[in-house]
Amino acid sequence: MLVVDVTVAILLTIGMFFMFIGAIGLLRFPDFYTRLHATGKCDTLGEGLIIVGLIIYHLFHYPGTPLVTVKLLFLIIFIFIANPTAIHALVKAAYRRGVKPWRWGEGRR
Amino acid sequence: MNRGEQGFGIVVTFCIMFLFWLILSGVFDAFHLITGGICSAIVTLISHGLLVKGRGERVLPKSLRLLLYIPWQLWQIVLANVDVAYRVLHPKMPINPRVIEFETSLRGDFALATLANSITLTPGTITIFVEPGKGKFWVHALAKEHADAHLVDKTMQGKVAHVFMEW
Numbered sequence: 001m002l003v004v005d006v007t008v009a010i011l012l013t014i015g016m017f018f019m020f021i022g023a024i025g026l027l028r029f030p031d032f033y034t035r036l037h038a039t040g041k042c043d044t045l046g047e048g049l050i051i052v053g054l055i056i057y058h059l060f061h062y063p064g065t066p067l068v069t070v071k072l073l074f075l076i077i078f079i080f081i082a083n084p085t086a087i088h089a090l091v092k093a094a095y096r097r098g099v100k101p102w103r104w105g106e107g108r109r
Numbered sequence: 110m111n112r113g114e115q116g117f118g119i120v121v122t123f124c125i126m127f128l129f130w131l132i133l134s135g136v137f138d139a140f141h142l143i144t145g146g147i148c149s150a151i152v153t154l155i156s157h158g159l160l161v162k163g164r165g166e167r168v169l170p171k172s173l174r175l176l177l178y179i180p181w182q183l184w185q186i187v188l189a190n191v192d193v194a195y196r197v198l199h200p201k202m203p204i205n206p207r208v209i210e211f212e213t214s215l216r217g218d219f220a221l222a223t224l225a226n227s228i229t230l231t232p233g234t235i236t237i238f239v240e241p242g243k244g245k246f247w248v249h250a251l252a253k254e255h256a257d258a259h260l261v262d263k264t265m266q267g268k269v270a271h272v273f274m275e276w
Contacts, residue, residue, distance in 0.1 A: 021197050087229050
């Protein structure tokens with residue numbers, strides 16, 4: 001059980017680390033598009049790792065209800081499809097409205 | 110789409126919806142099974158044309174190749190995150206964003222959507238526009254290396270083309 005708990009803790013920590021990086025990137029990057037790079041990608045992997053940790057925890061501590069792990073797996077699949085689609089929709093809308101991408105050497109916006 | 114293909118689509122959609130219901134409910138008594146059957150039937154009636162478009166060619170080898178593509182894609186996502194994390198945490202923020210365009214040989218809806226989502230998930234690139242007729246992509250890249258991955262190497266385009274057999 002100790003091995004399982006340690007593995008779960010490591011997965012949750014790495015997941016939270018990437019979510020944290022996403023938040024820092026949102027604050028540090030200079031414009032709309034680059035900020036979406038930071039939040040979009042880091043959230044996808046961060047959430048994925050956290051849910052994998054939850055799946056392992058549930059499998060070993062509550063083996064009586066295996067369907068819950070299947071539901072969590074579905075959650076990962078939906079996040080991995082919905083997240084890039086949502087980023088694309090945001091970027092496309094901004095590009096259509098004429099938001100200029102930031103270039104090297106310009107000031108922050 | 111002729112009648113035979115439509116029937117095939119309805120059957121497949123109903124089976125998938127009912128399986129999904131069973132997994133989500135997890136209760137296998139008569140009441141829940143009948144309710145699930147009715148709900149699946151309603152969903153099938155509305156949306157059977159969306160999920161299965163005709164009988165399609167060589168669905169099985171394509172699905173197998175897609176299954177082989179997914180682990181590679183997952184590894185690319187991990188690389189993407191490490192790369193973005195490095196650029197976020199680096200004191201000087203080594204980014205040099207640019208918008209690039211390139212044409213691919215892909216034409217199918219599913220193939221284009223797969224490539225577009227893969228591009229958005231992998232290192233430093235986001236899909237802005239896709240022009241289905243020419244297979245043309247507009248991509249926002251975070252730095253020169255990311256742009257070159259699509260303009261020079263073209264690994265991902267090749268892999269998606271291989272999965273959907275569209276060269």
